Amino acid sequence: MSQSTTHPSTPSRLNLIWRKWRFHLNVLLLLIPLGFMPKYFSEAALFRGDEGLGQRDVGEIQVGPWSLRLAEFRNEAPRQEGPAGPMKHFNAALCQRCIGQVKATYLRIGKPRSLRAAGVIFFGSPYRMGALLPVPSKTQPDAELWITLEGWDGSMHQASIPLSQASPATVAWLNTQGTQR
Amino acid sequence: MTSRACFKRLALLFCAGFSSSVLAHNPMCECKAIDAEQIQCTGGFSDGSGAPGVTLDVIGYDETILVPGKLGADSTLTFKKPNAEFYVLFDAGPGHVVEIDQADIEAP
Numbered sequence: 092m093s094q095s096t097t098h099p100s101t102p103s104r105l106n107l108i109w110r111k112w113r114f115h116l117n118v119l120l121l122l123i124p125l126g127f128m129p130k131y132f133s134e135a136a137l138f139r140g141d142e143g144l145g146q147r148d149v150g151e152i153q154v155g156p157w158s159l160r161l162a163e164f165r166n167e168a169p170r171q172e173g174p175a176g177p178m179k180h181f182n183a184a185l186c187q188r189c190i191g192q193v194k195a196t197y198l199r200i201g202k203p204r205s206l207r208a209a210g211v212i213f214f215g216s217p218y219r220m221g222a223l224l225p226v227p228s229k230t231q232p233d234a235e236l237w238i239t240l241e242g243w244d245g246s247m248h249q250a251s252i253p254l255s256q257a258s259p260a261t262v263a264w265l266n267t268q269g270t271q272r
Numbered sequence: 273m274t275s276r277a278c279f280k281r282l283a284l285l286f287c288a289g290f291s292s293s294v295l296a297h298n299p300m301c302e303c304k305a306i307d308a309e310q311i312q313c314t315g316g317f318s319d320g321s322g323a324p325g326v327t328l329d330v331i332g333y334d335e336t337i338l339v340p341g342k343l344g345a346d347s348t349l350t351f352k353k354p355n356a357e358f359y360v361l362f363d364a365g366p367g368h369v370v371e372i373d374q375a376d377i378e379a380p
Contacts, residue, residue, distance in 0.1 A: 172298065172318065173318050174300060174318050175298035175300055175318035178298070195366060195367070197367060204331075204359070204371070205335055207361065208361055208369055208371050210367070210369075211367050211368075212366055212367020212368070213367075214367075222367075223298065225298070
């Protein structure tokens with residue numbers, strides 16, 4: 092008759108620590124999202140409008156008898172939006188008294204040839220509208236941003252501001268695109 | 273969990289992950305000269321969808337419409353190069369336009 096005995100191997104110190112503390116890793120898993128909280132709350136405030144129209148206010152712009160407040164949604168260079176190319180997000184708010192009179196608001200780099208080609212349209216509430224403006228990389232840094240307002244009465248009013256005033260970050264980005272032109 | 277329920281969950285995750293890219297669909301248009309006389313324009317949207325039936329006009333610098341057109345089933349339109357100076361306007365509705373100047377059209 093044979094007899095066998097098993098001698099349990101003594102676990103290493105590292106193994107003991109691992110066995111004792113491994114379940115406490117759960118606490119770490121809870122702590123990781125906390126690190127992202129400041130970024131989350133700042134983004135939520137930006138999207139909700141608690142920080143104003145956007146990260147950088149361009150100011151009040153007079154367009155004929157009307158005016159609007161323009162802001163860069165993010166104070167940064169245009170973002171690549173897939174095959175559509177670089178896009179810059181602007182937000183705008185119509186003046187209180189012109190909300191009922193303005194039918195559409197358009198934005199374009201360079202003077203529009205016609206109302207039909209007035210650029211991208213702002214969408215959303217007149218208190219906080221948004222538009223994604225295409226910014227071709229060959230745009231000249233001294234270009235102008237044109238705002239076109241179309242009224243319900245059929246009237247059209249336009250105004251322009253230098254792109255450097257509307258978005259210095261975009262102009263800085265365009266200056267780095269020189270080699271591609 | 274049944275395979276059907278599992279599939280539903282995966283589909284939901286997929287939709288949530290790609291929702292932002294589906295939301296953004298900017299109009300796009302590209303024109304190139306296919307020979308010395310003809311120009312072909314292709315329209316579409318940045319989400320990959322085509323634009324059959326969408327208006328594409330060839331307009332002179334004096335704002336007269338030289339070639340009124342609509343994209344075909346393959347989202348393209350071929351037209352004879354006008355003699356006057358022109359630009360191409362892909363018009364998918366107010367604020368959803370793409371303008372291509374004759375100077376930006378690639379030579380064959």
